[in-house]
Amino acid sequence: MSRARRARQVPLRTHWIVLTLLLVCLSGSLLLHGYTHHMFGTEPDGAVIATGPHNAVPAAVAKGGPLIDATGTAPRSARPKPKTIAITFDDGPDPEWTPKVLDLLKAQGVKATFFVVGTEVVAHPELTRRIVAEGHQIGVHTFTHANLSSASGWRRSLELRQSQLILAGATGVSTPLLRPPYSSEPEALTNADWNAIKHARDDGYLTVLTTQDSEDWRRPGTEQVIANSMPKSTAGQILLMHDAGGDRTQTLDALQRLIPALKARNFRFATVSDTVGIAQPVHPASAVERGRGLAVIWAMRLSDGALTILTWLLYAAGALSVLRAITTVVAAKRHARERYWSWGEPVTEPVSVIVPAYNESAGIEAAVRSLAASDHPVEVIVVDDGSSDGTADLVESLGIPGVRVIRQANAGKPAALNTGLQAASYELVVMVDGDTVFEPDAVRMLVQPFADPSVGAVSGNAKVANRKGLLGRWQHIEYVVGFNLDRRLFDLAECMPTVPGAVGGFRRSALERIGGLSDVTLAEDTDLTMALCRDGWRVVYEERAVAWTEAPASLGALWRQRYRWCYGTLQAMWKHRGAWVQGGQSGKLGRRGLTYLLFFQVLLPLLAPAVDVFALYGFAFLNPVRVGLVWAGFLALQLGMGFYAFRLDGEKAGPLWSLPLQQFVYRQLMYLVVIQSVFTALAGSRLRWQRMERYGTLNVPPATADVAR
Template sequence: MTTTTTSSRGRRRAPSRIERAAGKASALQRPRVILAGLLLLALTSIMLLDGYLRAEVGGDQRVRDGASSSKVPDTILDGGPILTFRGGRATTLSVPDKTIALTFDDGPNPTWTPQVLAILDKYDVPGTFFLVGSMVSRYPDIVKTMVEQGNEVGVHTFTHVDLSYQSESRVNREMEQTQLALAGAAGITTTLFRAPYSSETDAIDNYSWPVYQRLGKEGYTSVFVDTDSDDWKKPGVAKIVDWATPKKNEGASVLMHDAGGDRSQTIKALPEYIEKMRAKGYTFTTISGVVEKDNASSRRATGAVGQQPAPGVGTQRGQGGSDTARLQAAHRTATGTTLYEGKALVAAVAVAEWTVPALSVGLVVVGVAVMGRFGMMLVLARRHYRQRNKRRFSWGPTVTRPVSVIVPAYNEKECIANTLRSLSRSTHPIEIIVVDDGSTDGTSEIAREAARSLGMTNVRVVRQENAGKPAALNNGVRSASHDIVVMMDGDTVFEPETVRQLVQPFADPAVGAVAGNAKVGNRDTVIGAWQHIEYVMGFNLDRRMYDLLRCMPTIPGAIGAFRRDAVLQVGGMSEDTLAEDTDITIAMHRAGWRVVYQEHARAWTEAPGSLKQLWSQRYRWSYGTMQALWKHRKSLTDRGPSGRFGRVGMPLVVIFQILTPVCAPLIDVFTAYSMIFVDFWAALCAWLAVLGIQLVCAAYAFRLDREKYRYLLMMPLQQLAYRQMMYLVLIHSCITALTGGRLRWQKLKRTGEVGTPAGVS
């Protein structure tokens, strides 16, 4: 055994670039986590708001029918269609003879309401529109136009629910939110109300009566109908006109709809109806016009003839002045907090209206990309396996010359002995260079003792002040005696055939680096099993695909081999990024070397044993990968064979390892949203279908790697917990990159539990 010790004396070295930047990291981590949480909260809020607007969140489709009305006064049940509570006493009003109060429910609708407004404007007829608040907030411009034309608006609740089923707080919320929507859309509030699913006053029952009483005390006028066109049934234009016509020249509150379905028959029937009623001598007014006419009659009866009607109240537009320039009597100008809250609501809805559809389109793109990736992986992985496992396949003459194995180690006292023990069984001639990167736990002494006890004379231990893994690897490369160097982690163990299999591709002079097959050794825990699935499916299956496409993005730090000259040619292992393995792999591509995957060269590594350690490792990996991609962004314009990674590999990595995973949580959020608020079984079936596709891919990957299928039983749980954690790690890394933060190297806690695999002598 040869042992060499090198150390620096005198002044302590200057901090490396990474270490200098790392000093800022701790203070920046919490704000980034908070920012990520706020973004997720904002997205969830937008989705819930959009769902609420569409009655998917908090919707209630129950409609009461046939309840008793014993508690409702007969004068109300037999009264007119306008219910007021003057002086706290319930009173009904009827529409005067030969007068029509034309009302419309369920709008606004972007297709039908503008057509209704155009017809009313053409015939100079006012309408009273009972609006759904959620629709008002979605189409505020239509409501603004509606009010400016002199039409009247009323509340039809925010989500079109039967208020007789709702709590007092829900009733208040339905009314207040609709008023805010009106304030934001048209700058007004209203005193008119029509309950969804209501008709004539004789339909008031014991459940709805308390609602009308409570709203009446708050100043609302409840509006019912005398004549229902039943246009929602789409019976035909003639029947709509006939059913909307009152009998014997009576006045009527007439119900039509400008939303809620196909209103094409209503649009055709409305002009015919107006012309018919005018031919019969009818005039048109608003609900406020009816109320004010009754008030005027009351004033005359009491001798108060000098009082003038409220501004803006008339019968037909165009009679007695320009009503379009004045507020209807039922309208109130919104001011103060009501106005600003209303505008904020409309603005929030506008954001949701643009965001959710955009997200939906994005999810379709992500879904197609994910499915396409699965399909591409399966096809190319199978082709790779068949190509590499043919009997006639050969890299060239068998490589038998010795190679150097470099083991960077920092505080690896638990693992280093197992690592050396596994290397002592190597069937290929090797020299071993352990580079102790300033360990404080006696790693170098343990390494020397292990080498002595194993009778290994091919081990050198090189000590250096702590400078980081890239510096340790570069030290090892400089100290190497052979032209091929194998790099492994200090917590990794090799099988006896690993090195021999790993170096065979170097028989091809075009090959500059080889990626081995990293395996999770501590796979018997839940976290270990999850990572085992990820390694087999997410890493090794990917590497087969990238190998066939000749754009391998990463040689794993746990097991990789390089031509020593090629490493020196690209400047060695760089300290510019935290993913020195990805960095040098891309650099090898750009230097014109071929990088391949050798599936038969297996290494067993100790994966993080806790969620905290796992987060730290993957955070460093994902952030380091982004650093490496940014560093080599000019590869996109590289020409010739050396530009293949930029043309093929870089886009694939960006799409499948950054963009798609960043967007993937939205799929889970939408799935959960759909399960809770839309269609549970449909959403569950869609989720199970995606899981089934992933299981097929994973099973095939396990078959290629000859792994036991029993670990796949953990995959559903992995999709529910582990995958979401990995997405959050990537999002955290993206925020770190976008905010200009830096991340320091983080040492993971090791247990040394991974030894030589069972069945391997």
């Protein structure tokens, strides 16, 4: 019994848990990033004018001062002291303008109040700490600059709580001062604004509005900013300015002249609390608040990092996809021009056809009859590998001349093929799966390249026979577009990594020189092909050698087949990794073939989940039209490849209508297969041979059946 069949199959479930956790964490990070960067208002505070009824706003508030305590049934407000001004700055901190504002205030000996946005504090915590360290007062301007008047209750709480935690984590202080974005003077409050202010008070906040708006966000010119900021009387003011949100040059120039002018009029500058005459509201945060705040800050930074990494992965996946499309199409076009190139004198010598069979009774008759009906002289050797369904008896009962059966105890497919090789009568050998039906000229076409003595193996053109249903169509598309386009490229680059078990021709002497077939991998066809390349033989593709194979008819069967293929390919790549540093034909396999497999059959599928997650992120938080156009562009690229590949293979393009649907089921299954295979390989586990279920859907082509009779 082969090593692959003796090996215990170890169930691998932990990696799926890990993968699920990673995807959950990634999705959570993207949701956080999307919320903090794409679900808040980007317009300046004054650009949004509050509208709506005012009847619910208490008169004491509407006609009162700019600092509002909306406590219970008796809300209160406070006005600034005469000839006292609190300069307030919204929307920061900003890495360019906040330091310049702080430098100017320090030079003028003025203390101000900064209402900061939580997301900006996360981005620039050092500036927030500087604001506090230099004696300025600090307040919150929500987490994401959200309009609290139109926000739901849960979002209001989130905006205020997260802002407070971030401040605690970044500066170690907590503040009850709040300036709602898009607010202005008390008399402009609407019922919705008042509801938001009461909600904020329930969370412990004092609302700070304004009495004078510099309108610096409009950038009307320095003179106009000064005029807007200059008090018209000796009454105290809370002046609104900005240290972020765009070019603040006019703000700085206005402050440079405004502060000395107001000092000359005997105005005093103070923080908001000093201006209205209340005790210092800012106090040290607790250790718990600081810890939770730091956790929020790091979560946001990780979300930013995750998006950065995901963006680069998306670029990498896109570049690899485009590169593969261009490379394969260009290679296929060149390969098509050489379609009728002659290898030399026609090969007419007989061929030994080996059919390894294990419980193949469903399709073995059609396979054997099609081989016996070949228009090239053949002997057919069916090696029954311990079947329990009467496969050998069925073949013998056919009584077809030139067909013989060899029975052996179950030892695995490689051992069955080696048995067939020992019994073969001829130098040229064709290996055929027991579920494959050959066209009458397939053997003849398959052996013609052997006219070139450097050719050691030939890959034929395997086509899906059971194409009905979506799964069948998708596999048909994959065979024509994926496998066959790749084989044309490998042929031109002289680095063919796989001659498929369904239809492949070999020199018997070449196989004997490398010791026959090995059972150390689950992809014996890939292992064998790579071994031939490393031994100096050339492996080519003959598209005219057509054979029809039965593809899996269920997702479970497809999973098992592709899992074996992918895992076996990884085993073969690792086994033959030395080809990367060798010369000659072996070096071509390594540096061309193995590199291609690594990038396009391992790394690209591994990037696919990131692409899907980013697409969902884009539809949720970015411009869905733009994201949809990018997706449509890649789909158009795949459709273009599909139409070209179908035309080269002489296939009708009808099944390509299902290609868009393939992106939502089949592609995910294929990249999950790769992920499972990679984890299995990294874990060092071994798999048993996983035989595909046969359905008996293959039939002998009419012409073949007539010849057989």
